Amino acid sequence: MDSSTFEPKILALCCRHCAYAAADLAGAMRIRYPTSIRIVEVPCTGRVEAVELLHAFEEGVDGVMVAG
Amino acid sequence: MIVGEQKSLEEILGLLGDAKKVLVAGCGTCVTVCFAGGEKEVGILSSALRMKSELDGHPIAVDEVTVQRQCEWEYIDPLKERLAEYDVVLSLACGIGVQAMNERFPNIITLPGINTTSLSLPVEQGVWEERCQACGDCVLGITFGICPIARCSKQLMNGPCGGSQNGVCEVDPSIPCAWQLIWDRANMFGQMERLLEVQPPKNWGQSRDGGPRKIVREDLRLTERE
Numbered sequence: 001m002d003s004s005t006f007e008p009k010i011l012a013l014c015c016r017h018c019a020y021a022a023a024d025l026a027g028a029m030r031i032r033y034p035t036s037i038r039i040v041e042v043p044c045t046g047r048v049e050a051v052e053l054l055h056a057f058e059e060g061v062d063g064v065m066v067a068g
Numbered sequence: 069m070i071v072g073e074q075k076s077l078e079e080i081l082g083l084l085g086d087a088k089k090v091l092v093a094g095c096g097t098c099v100t101v102c103f104a105g106g107e108k109e110v111g112i113l114s115s116a117l118r119m120k121s122e123l124d125g126h127p128i129a130v131d132e133v134t135v136q137r138q139c140e141w142e143y144i145d146p147l148k149e150r151l152a153e154y155d156v157v158l159s160l161a162c163g164i165g166v167q168a169m170n171e172r173f174p175n176i177i178t179l180p181g182i183n184t185t186s187l188s189l190p191v192e193q194g195v196w197e198e199r200c201q202a203c204g205d206c207v208l209g210i211t212f213g214i215c216p217i218a219r220c221s222k223q224l225m226n227g228p229c230g231g232s233q234n235g236v237c238e239v240d241p242s243i244p245c246a247w248q249l250i251w252d253r254a255n256m257f258g259q260m261e262r263l264l265e266v267q268p269p270k271n272w273g274q275s276r277d278g279g280p281r282k283i284v285r286e287d288l289r290l291t292e293r294e
Binding site for chain 1: 108111112115116118119
């Protein structure tokens with residue numbers, strides 16, 4: 001793949017109390033972000049386990065962002 | 069508790085050889101609480117095996133299961149039906165669990181995914197220190213509750229030796245001298261004279277030196293003795 005056109009698929013695991021609320025706000029403000037970013041709301045990022053990050057990679061994402 | 073450490077991914081892949089379909093079997097008891105082979109570790113290792121084997125160009129189908137105790141027949145018997153579809157089982161249980169699987173299911177090879185290391189105490193989160201060697205003839209009653217078999221590098225029955233310096237062992241300064249600890253504790257109770265009695269050589273016949281050990285409790289057996 002040409003590195004100049006490579007757009008990584010990113011999974012964002014966002015805490016509902018902060019990062020997800022921020023993403024919500026970004027949406028309300030009509031701020032754009034790439035479609036290659038997929039946001040999943042989690043009750044708390046403390047709940048995220050290593051195996052979930054691995055499963056995301058197994059499913060083909062290029063990176064995982066844990067935001068909380 | 070029985071404590072183990074996971075083998076490296078490279079070693080595990082080497083053990084798996086040409087296997088195309090693998091069942092990773094965890095154990096819900098000792099190796100779960102020492103974070104070596106419980107449900108979580110089964111999930112992480114399985115995922116890693118799937119990705120690594122795919123990257124290496126020889127994808128392995130990996131399924132996961134964790135039983136409450138791999139060292140008891142009644143917990144592993146329910147696995148019997150599903151084993152036929154696998155080339156090999158990778159057990160993350162201790163050596164007892166791995167052997168239980170091989171004995172119970174002789175038609176499929178069960179490989180070890182962890183190294184069973186010791187009978188240890190979790191002295192703090194993430195740190196396990198050896199406390200027992202299952203010698204079969206407990207001496208804690210005469211050593212003030214500190215085991216010289218498991219904790220003295222030389223397994224001395226009368227100590228300390230000349231290698232004890234400032235309370236630590238000459239083998240490694242991170243090892244507290246067990247006999248220093250024993251004497252300190254005897255001193256605390258004002259009973260140092262009890263340690264002046266020279267202990268005779270230990271009977272290692274009750275340990276591994278007498279061959280594999282076995283306990284038979286006739287009062288607990290359900291079948292008649294042959």
